[in-house]
Amino acid sequence: MDLHRYAGLVDQLAAEYTLGVLRGGSRRRFETISQHDPAIRLAVETWRLRLTAMTELGAPVTPPPEIWPSIERRLNLVNARRDAAAARPVAPVAAPARPVARPKPNWFENLSFWRGWSIAATAIAAIALVVSIRELSTVAPVPAPVPAPQVAQEPRIGYVATLADDKSNARMLVTWDDRTSEVTVRRLSGSSDPSDKSMQLWGLPKQGHPVSLGVLPVGGTARFKAASVNAYPILAVSVEPVGGSPNPNGPTGPVVYTGKVIPAA
Structure with a gap:
């Protein structure tokens, strides 16, 4: 079949093919003909460029909240999840443990001791940090990183x-x-x-x-x-x-x- 005999038919079929509404045998025949017809392939590419630009300019749309529950119902995911939960074995509830008397902590386990030690250690670390900063300030400055080359913009x-x-x-x-x-x-x-x-x-x-x-x-x-x-x-x-x-x-x-x-x- 010579599609070029009919004015506008190639462009119309290319648009339907690119949009995905040309289906079944018609889509397969169109693909077969396009393999041997560069004009048809160009028409499809032109429509692809048009639709790509439209998707880039369009504002994002948030799907309605009822979409996902509807998908779950169609795929029977709700019942499958319920059956899986019913088949899962329930772990026995353990009896509450009896409190165990703890011996009085010695000086090594004393919280006050370690709190005072942590304060002293923090002060020592702060002093060491100040000394390190002063030493680093005398070192030759590190050269600024070279900016990465700019990536060429995509053609519009x-x-x-x-x-x-x-x-x-x-x-x-x-x-x-x-x-x-x-x-x-x-x-x-x-x-x-x-x-x-x-x-x-x-x-x-x-x-x-x-x-x-x-x-x-x-x-x-x-x-x-x-x-x-x-x-x-x-x-x-x-x-x-x-x-x-x-x-x-x-x-x-x-x-x-x-x-x-x-x-x-």
């Missing part, structure tokens, strides 16, 4: 675009981090760089000429700054001479990939 994906060829085959995935204004272009299976040419990413505004967002390096993942990528509803990739299009107002070579820019959340 604001916009996503799947760029496909004229046969609707997904070739590139473009994400934009709205915290750092960094665009990341990832090549997918089937994407190849032409020899002796450059591939250039363009933003197509609603009005005006295309705007160059950068020349893509050969192979691998590309990253560069583009503070206004959300201003372009559509992105496109063209094949240009080495170094990029000689025309600043648009591509001069064929446009091979296009895709819509959509919010990730």
Whole structure:
């Protein structure tokens, strides 16, 4: 079954699959088809990014107090706990012990003696502590610890675009981090760089000429700054001479990939 024949069907199924409401045979068939269709896998990944952002922004919700008793009743935990308590042997109650007469303590066991001794020992320890502090103050100062390197912040994906060829085959995935204004272009299976040419990413505004967002390096993942990528509803990739299009107002070579820019959340 070609899911791409029906407008919006792939996106709808990807949303239901990510939310977990697509079940049974429909879920298994969707998983089988997605193994051979990169566009479907990208649609699922896009929905996963959207839902991840929603869970991070949502306020925590405390479950009602009756939830746990309801779970216990469904799993029959109350009866199981009662049966376990009934089967547990009860230890016999021991008779109270008769008081034993204790001999009069000698000086070694005298509380007053040890109380006075503890006061004297505390005073000696305090004096030793003061002397130690004075000795340490004359020692060379210990250098301050070197602060640990700061951990890079996790990217915050604001916009996503799947760029496909004229046969609707997904070739590139473009994400934009709205915290750092960094665009990341990832090549997918089937994407190849032409020899002796450059591939250039363009933003197509609603009005005006295309705007160059950068020349893509050969192979691998590309990253560069583009503070206004959300201003372009559509992105496109063209094949240009080495170094990029000689025309600043648009591509001069064929446009091979296009895709819509959509919010990730």
